Amino acid sequence: MRVIDAHVHLYPPEAGREPTAWAAARGEPHWAELCTRRRRDGRPVQTFPTVDELLRAMDADGVDRAVLLGWYWEQPATCVLQNTFYAECVRAHPDRLAAFATVQPAAGPAALAEVRRAVGEGLVGLGELSPHSQHVAVDDPVWGELLTLAGELNLPVNLHVTDPASRKFPGRVDTPLEDFVQLARAFPGTKFILAHWGGGPVYAEALKIFPNVHFDTAASPLMYEPGAAGQMLAALPAGRVLYGSDYPLVLYPKNEALPGFAGFLDELKAAGASAATLGGNAEREFAW
Numbered sequence: 001m002r003v004i005d006a007h008v009h010l011y012p013p014e015a016g017r018e019p020t021a022w023a024a025a026r027g028e029p030h031w032a033e034l035c036t037r038r039r040r041d042g043r044p045v046q047t048f049p050t051v052d053e054l055l056r057a058m059d060a061d062g063v064d065r066a067v068l069l070g071w072y073w074e075q076p077a078t079c080v081l082q083n084t085f086y087a088e089c090v091r092a093h094p095d096r097l098a099a100f101a102t103v104q105p106a107a108g109p110a111a112l113a114e115v116r117r118a119v120g121e122g123l124v125g126l127g128e129l130s131p132h133s134q135h136v137a138v139d140d141p142v143w144g145e146l147l148t149l150a151g152e153l154n155l156p157v158n159l160h161v162t163d164p165a166s167r168k169f170p171g172r173v174d175t176p177l178e179d180f181v182q183l184a185r186a187f188p189g190t191k192f193i194l195a196h197w198g199g200g201p202v203y204a205e206a207l208k209i210f211p212n213v214h215f216d217t218a219a220s221p222l223m224y225e226p227g228a229a230g231q232m233l234a235a236l237p238a239g240r241v242l243y244g245s246d247y248p249l250v251l252y253p254k255n256e257a258l259p260g261f262a263g264f265l266d267e268l269k270a271a272g273a274s275a276a277t278l279g280g281n282a283e284r285e286f287a288w
């Protein structure tokens, strides 16, 4: 069985060294708010590993391949920077890494050109995107053109979804259910991967009727009680659930100081996750 983590984030080394200053200089306050958060005890919610640290963590915990997801950057220039960094990562480690591109629809036609450029550089999907965080309406014409292009080029589109029942935290952005229903309906030729169980049990129940909608498991241990994974796996179509961690978030802050994969993989296996969920579905969905 091959284990493929379909939801991993990495950032250019300069972002990891001084995240707050880097984000301020680039006009990315929302990223800074979310990614430099600290828990009440002062520990960071995530680290900023290098690509070599990621590969070592994957080796240690039995992850064969990681799909690197970008971020819903506010600035088009940051999207280009991230896509370029990811293209380098994938060129260096084509057997271990795949990567999705990010774009800011507000860039207009330049966003479409950036998707084509990134695909030419070897990127295989779009995401993690969030029109709600990128200040773009779901019926925005450029956003629509991007989703149509993604369908034509067979690029899966990973979207961030917030569970409305989850606890409020600084930087949390609401993502109404009807927006995802509208997108799934309006773009039947586009494969969507809705992150974080598609926004939890209520959203997932409403969205699983759409055959072009897939779900990932990212950050589940931080958001739900143990046991939730088993319920979600039982409720969702087995062919449309992808294991994703949201590394480098620390998923078990009570007993882990550094991010890793093993704890959540163990939790998913104990909850009955199939080989398809742990890697087979991802292997089928992405053009490697």
Ligand SMILES: [Zn+2]
Pocket: 128, 160, 161, 195, 196
């Ligand atoms: Zn997310």
